Amino acid sequence: MATYLVGDIQGCLPDLKKLLAQANFDPHHDHLWLAGDLVARGPESLETLRFVKALGDHATVILGNHDLHLLAVSHQLARAKKSDNIHQIFTAEDGKELLDWLRHQPLLAEHPHYPLVMVHAGITPQWSLEQARYHAREVEQLLQSDDYLWLLKNMYGDGPDWWQQDLSRLERLRFTINSFTRMRFCDPLGRLDMHCKVQPNDPTVGDLIPWFDVQRVQPIEKTIIFGHWAALMGHQDQHCIGLDTGCVWGNSLTMLRWEDGQRFVTECPLYA
Numbered sequence: 001m002a003t004y005l006v007g008d009i010q011g012c013l014p015d016l017k018k019l020l021a022q023a024n025f026d027p028h029h030d031h032l033w034l035a036g037d038l039v040a041r042g043p044e045s046l047e048t049l050r051f052v053k054a055l056g057d058h059a060t061v062i063l064g065n066h067d068l069h070l071l072a073v074s075h076q077l078a079r080a081k082k083s084d085n086i087h088q089i090f091t092a093e094d095g096k097e098l099l100d101w102l103r104h105q106p107l108l109a110e111h112p113h114y115p116l117v118m119v120h121a122g123i124t125p126q127w128s129l130e131q132a133r134y135h136a137r138e139v140e141q142l143l144q145s146d147d148y149l150w151l152l153k154n155m156y157g158d159g160p161d162w163w164q165q166d167l168s169r170l171e172r173l174r175f176t177i178n179s180f181t182r183m184r185f186c187d188p189l190g191r192l193d194m195h196c197k198v199q200p201n202d203p204t205v206g207d208l209i210p211w212f213d214v215q216r217v218q219p220i221e222k223t224i225i226f227g228h229w230a231a232l233m234g235h236q237d238q239h240c241i242g243l244d245t246g247c248v249w250g251n252s253l254t255m256l257r258w259e260d261g262q263r264f265v266t267e268c269p270l271y272a
Contacts, residue, residue, distance in 0.1 A: 007243030011042025035227030036064025036120030
């Protein structure tokens, strides 16, 4: 039994299948961890949801910003982006079932045996792992409750960008969602930046720092696996591993086998 970790699929199901075949993935014995953004700009968002859901307990899915946006659009609480290929989901016979399944996926997951934790974008350097767990569960419980429409309607916004204990409930929830699903850069103190999306060495970055390079208030003694930041084209250091290598942008899809560190890569056509 092997554990495979893969970056953003964004509806690029043919490329995911190529990777799984390359690795001889066994859906009955192996386990696939997906770092969020199952849907959006690729050609097969509906089919991707079906494929991953059919893996059952052999898949661990993390919610990304595009997944949350899909849920909001499905209830007319937000507008789809022009580049999103998600409309087939809303008219599919199993569309409602797929969306309900997606709504019940976590923002943060930890492996029961290996020292790894997976999120979509990152974990704010202001939080310990214990805090990250707590605030992830708070959002997940609301998203899975009868009040989830209130959250989907009110989750949008770039602030607050700084964690404080006296944040209102909505501010706390929004900060949590932004940290887990949208964060890339922070200022040197750890304040979130919601606008800069370039590579860390781009001259326009100024004094911003990738979230994983900001000194943490408390170290996290597990490897953080994340996706989301395609401009990095993958990242690995002693604390975290980034797996989004821009499949939907015509670059590649990357999957890591945890047990031996082997990477599997397939080149992708330009979808977006």
